[in-house]
Amino acid sequence: xxxxxxxxxxxxxxxxxxxxxxxxxxxxxxxxxxxxxxxxxxxxxxxxxxxxxxxxxxxxxxxxxxxxxxxxxxxxxxxxxxxxxxxxxxxxxxxxxxxxxxxxxxxxxxxxxxxxxxxxxxxxxxxxxxxxxxxxxxxxxxxxxxxxxxxxxxxxxxxxxxxxxxxxxxxxxxxxxxxxxxxxxxxxxxxxxxxxxxxxxxxxxxxxxxxxxxxxxxxxxxxxxxxxxxxxxxxxxxxxxxxxxxxxxxxxxxxxxxxxxxxxxxxxxxxxxxxxxxxxxxxxxxxxxx
Numbered sequence: 001x002x003x004x005x006x007x008x009x010x011x012x013x014x015x016x017x018x019x020x021x022x023x024x025x026x027x028x029x030x031x032x033x034x035x036x037x038x039x040x041x042x043x044x045x046x047x048x049x050x051x052x053x054x055x056x057x058x059x060x061x062x063x064x065x066x067x068x069x070x071x072x073x074x075x076x077x078x079x080x081x082x083x084x085x086x087x088x089x090x091x092x093x094x095x096x097x098x099x100x101x102x103x104x105x106x107x108x109x110x111x112x113x114x115x116x117x118x119x120x121x122x123x124x125x126x127x128x129x130x131x132x133x134x135x136x137x138x139x140x141x142x143x144x145x146x147x148x149x150x151x152x153x154x155x156x157x158x159x160x161x162x163x164x165x166x167x168x169x170x171x172x173x174x175x176x177x178x179x180x181x182x183x184x185x186x187x188x189x190x191x192x193x194x195x196x197x198x199x200x201x202x203x204x205x206x207x208x209x210x211x212x213x214x215x216x217x218x219x220x221x222x223x224x225x226x227x228x229x230x231x232x233x234x235x236x237x238x239x240x241x242x243x244x245x246x247x248x249x250x251x252x253x254x255x256x257x258x259x260x261x262x263x264x265x266x267x268x269x270x271x272x273x274x275x276x277x278x279x280x281x282x283x284x285x286x287x288x289x290x
Contacts, residue, residue, distance in 0.1 A: 003135040004156035005030075007202060008057060009216040012036045012050050015077045015255070016207045018216055021054060022155060023063045024134030030058065031067040031133055032090070033153065033160045034204060037080035037267065041255055044280075046269075051080035055087055066133055070094040070121075070263075071143075071162035071204065072150040073101050075177060075256040079267035092266065095142065095151035096124035102264045104148070104179055109261060109281050111270075120266030125151060143192065145175050145185025152192060154199075161217075162204040164189050168218055171229035172239075173204070176247035177256075182240045189230050197221040251290045257282050 005022040012019065015036065023030025036050040058065050065088040068081045072095065085092045102116040118124045127142040133155075141152040146163040153160045163173040164185065172189060175182040192201065199220045206214040224232050229239055253259075258280050261270060269278035 003137070005136055005158050007158055007200070007216075009202070010050065010053055010057075011206070011214045012038075012077065014038075016205045016214075017074075017077050018202065018204055018206065018214075019050065019054065020160060020202055020216075021058060021063065021065075022136075022158065022160075023061070024136045027134030028061075028063055029134030029136075030063040030065050031069055031138075032058075032065055032081075032084055032088075033069045033202075034071055034074070034162065035068065035080040035084050037078035037083065037262070039078045039255065039258065041258060046078065048080065048083065051084050054084060058088065065090045068092050069153060069160075070267075071152070071160060072147045073098060073105075073260060073263035074163075075147075075259055075263075076205075076253040077255060078259050078262045082267040091122040093123040093125055094118070094121050094266075095140070095149045096126050097142070097144070097149040098124065098264070100148045101179065105260050105264050108178070108283055108286060110283070111281070114264070120264075120268065127151075141188075141191060143188040145181050145183075145188045146173050147177060148179035150188070152188075154195065157196070157198060158200045158202060159192065159195060160202045161192055164192060165201060165203055165217070165223060165227065165230075167203065167206055167215055168223055168226035168231075169228060170207075171227060172243065174247050174250055175243055176250065182243040182247070183236070185243065186230070186236050186239045193220055193224055193230065195220050197224070249290075252287060 007022045010019040020033040038047040068085040106114045125140040129140045139154040143152040175185040203217040
């Protein structure tokens with residue numbers, strides 16, 4: 001009988017991001033998925049409020065965290081994977097196609113000196129790869145479209161599907177970043193929706209309206225019946241048209257040009273300069289205003 005994880009979500013209101021801790025209740029071995037490193041873009045200051053909440057939780061619950069897992073290099077928040085992994089003595093992993101994202105963004109930032117072989121992580125996961133955390137089997141699914149490198153972690157009756165699906169009433173995530181593709185995102189989502197109907201799909205973001213509580217996600221069955229972009233009966237061509245039209249109206253994430261410099265480094269600041277400080281580069285006029 002396949003073991004199922006206990007999942008705890010942590011929501012970051014400023015970015016609408018979901019972070020997760022899952023663990024095996026029998027062995028108390030677990031993992032952290034997509035932790036946020038707080039960044040105040042007006043002050044250029046980093047803080048650790050979100051990461052410290054996760055650290056406090058795993059210590060209070062007695063969870064032995066073996067992995068800190070990224071689903072992809074995020075464009076809307078910094079990753080605190082390095083800090084948490086050091087505190088917890090855990091390994092860090094991401095999908096192997098992160099190397100393509102590193103190459104793409106190293107060119108955008110004009111930082112050819114950046115290592116673009118994924119060495120910033122302890123392990124790069126391949127499509128179909130499996131590993132164990134306690135009695136939990138974890139399977140990796142390639143889930144590109146939102147980014148070139150996006151992957152999903154399937155753990156028993158749970159799947160951490162990152163920025164593919166939103167809540168059913170909100171549809172799906174955008175696919176207009178460099179290297180993104182609405183067609184690939186459709187294919188990735190349909191593969192996710194081929195998982196068993198009762199599978200819990202834990203999403204990367206929620207932006208609830210006034211008076212509503214953020215939700216971590218819904219089941220495969222819920223999405224197949226109710227997701228406004230990809231429910232059963234909608235065709236691939238209809239989805240691509242809807243997704244591309246919607247993406248054309250969206251502004252770029254306000255932290256994208258800052259966040260990706262940190263996240264393609266695995267959650268590290270750029271190398272400190274002579275004064276001991278790190279600096280972010282902004283490529284002027286590379287992107288058109290929206």
